[in-house]
Amino acid sequence: MTSSDIKRDLLIEVGTEELPPVALKGLRDAFADSLESQLREAGLGFESIERFASPRRLALVLRQLSTQAPSQTLEAWGPPAKVAFDSEGKPTRAAEAFAGKNGIAVAELKQHIANDGKQDKLFFKSEQEGAKTADVIFTMIDKALAALPIPKRMRWGASRAEFVRPVHWLAVVYGDETLNGSALHLPAGNTTRGHRFHANTELTIKNAADYESLLLNEGKVIASFEKRRDMIREQVTAEGKKLGGEAVISDDLLDEVTALVEWPVALAGSFEQRFLAVPAEALISSMKEHQKYFHVVDANGALLPHFITVANIESRDPAQVIAGNEKVIRPRLSDAAFFFETDCKTSLFDRREKLKSIVFQEKLGTVFDKTGRIAALAKTLAPKMGADAALAERAALLCKSDLVTDMVFEFADMQGIAGYYYANNDGEPAEVASAMQEQYLPRFAGDALPATATGSVVALADRLDTITGIFGIGQPPSGSKDPFALRRACLGVLRIILEQNLELDLRELIELASAQHKGITANSELTDTVLAYMIERLRAVYDDQNIPAEVFMAVTAKNLSAPLDIDRRVKAVYSFYQLPEAQALAAANKRVSNILAKGGATPGDTIDSTLLQEAAEKALASALETATSAVSPLLASGDYEKGLSSLASLREPVDAFFDQVMVNADDEKLRANRLALLSNLRALFLQVADISQLVPGKN
DSSP states (O other), X not given: OOGGGOEEEEEEEEEESOOOGGGHHHHHHHHHHHHHHHHHHTTOOOSEEEEEEETTEEEEEEEEEESBOOOEEEEEEEEEHHHHBOTTSOBOHHHHHHHHHHTOOGGGGGGSEXXXXXXXXXXXXXXXXXXXXXXXXXXXXXXHHHTSOOSSOBOOTTOOOOBSSOEEEEEEEETTEEOOOEETTEEOBSEEEOOTTTOOSEEEOSOGGGHHHHHHHHHOOOOOHHHHHHHHHHHHHHHHHHTTSEEOOOHHHHHHHHTTOSSOEEEEEEOOGGGGGSOHHHHHHIIIIIIOOEEXXXXXXXXXXXXXXXXXXXXXXXXXXXXXHHHHHHHHHHHHHHHHHHHTXXXXXXXXXXXXXXXXXXXXXXXXXXXXXXHHHHHHHGGGGTOOHHHHHHHHHHTTGGGGSHHHHHOGGGTTHHHHHHHHHTTOOHHHHHHHHHTXXXXXXXXXXXXXXXXXXXXXXXXXXXXXXXHHTTOOOBTTBOTTOHHHHHHHHHHHHHHTTOOOOHHHHHHHHHHHOSSSOOOXXXXXXXXXXXXXXXXXXXXXXXXOHHHHHHHHTTOOOOHHHHHHHHHHHHHHHTXXXXXXXXHHHHHHHHHHHHTOSOOOSOOXXXXXXXHHHHHHHHHHHHHHHHHHHHHHTTOHHHHXXXXXXXXXXXXXXXXXXXSSOSSHHHHHHHHHHHHHHHHHHHTTOOGGGGSTTOO
């Protein structure tokens, strides 16, 4: 058995002070990925990699890692023999350089000549011993730790080492052997440490394979992040059921709590019923963000006066732990109640004046100015969207007033939500209140859209105001810089229009929004720039649907600006694109386009039937006339898909025409008539899209 055939498990554990919980899983994966990549590059094979992470450790176990990588046979070809030796047979400088590079004595060079199949050359063949795990692993560990995504590193004690948190121990155990070496200026050992409270002692790792079970049984530590997360989910769910409700478990909070504990124990607590008079979102935000509690709801989704916390200790007196958590949450909920009660004393409309002190953008004025522009735009858009103009204007005037409330100042994620509650408190119409939070929808890909017409109007008006304003002052997104989130704003506008089937034209919307700004020059150049940017964002929508780029380009070649119309055309062209006749007709359209471009003068629209000589051109003219009569009503009504599929029947007469008819005939009238025939053919397809763009590699 060779050394490369010997395999053992390798444990690497870096023991630290408590690691940042939000970053824990990412640090674990980056550490493991780097080591995995380095080992594969070195040719050191292994069966699998197990990843571990807890608040005080990053670790991994490589199952059946080879002791040594296989040896490699290296072949090096040098200069041709006639270049390597002069006329007297003495080595030239080229030969000497080859000898030096490969460790060959110059006097022995003539023993290293071989034929590569074409000529004799200097040649050297050697065996390179494979890397040994014990020799390279510490260099790899250092490299992996140095490459971790840590924004700011720290030092501790007298050590010059830097890491995200102070490192107190390093364990590197290969099979049952402790490897000699160091990382982060710490010598490697074979000990780990148990739970800070339940088993605060050193534990000896006798074999790498025993790592996880050793920590579990003797250290009261569940080293696997995934296993701890599953335990927490099960425990929290069970506690919710005991309370007669359902625990709401968000993935982000679950991950964060998992990163805070090594021995999870879920405990249920309660708070006073009176706090339920406060908006549930504020209570939930306080419990989640500040205390990392899971909230509980009833069968109807209403918040219950309970919470579930996850302790990092199995207490002998859990009632004391619960009481402590209830004591901690009470002041925070009291603050939320105070903010809500205080805010309700001043209406959203009366708060508008305070918006004059908040700058939206230096050249575009304050948030007060912005709400005025949104209101004017919303009033104009409402009739186009089937909404009430008065409600839309009112909602737009109030839409940012909650920014100056105590609730939003304390809980930033209550923006819009607080506005909804305060609008209801003020006695505003239901649609106005709903628009306070719907104005921000959709906030991300896949998010819900506004449910009310008023909400949709304000959501569009707000985004259009921002987009046109920022472009108008010459600060469009560049590269990864998009401080006003214009890309997301554009996608929001497009989703609302498309998914709510709104017959709106982007060019008109941009012109209307631009006209509201006093600090920018609203002109056709600005409109064209913004429109091009938004249409390019629309392309991303179809990329996500795996619709080929050439389909989108075929439609946008017509310079359209109504998203819903573009969408119908894209779907129709995509359906056509999948027909067996599509590529032949696309190629024919490309050919027609080239012929017409080279023809110089624009051909007429009228086809003279008396000048049709060849059977193939007569057949095409007849088929074209029939197709036009059948398709024109479909295209006029917007049924592009059925119209294009009907045009697939033109493939055979088109192919026959190009096979049998000379377009550029010597007779000028004959040539002009044939060009007119082709022009009519192309114009028929162009009513939907420029399908010549579907030709592969020709876009």
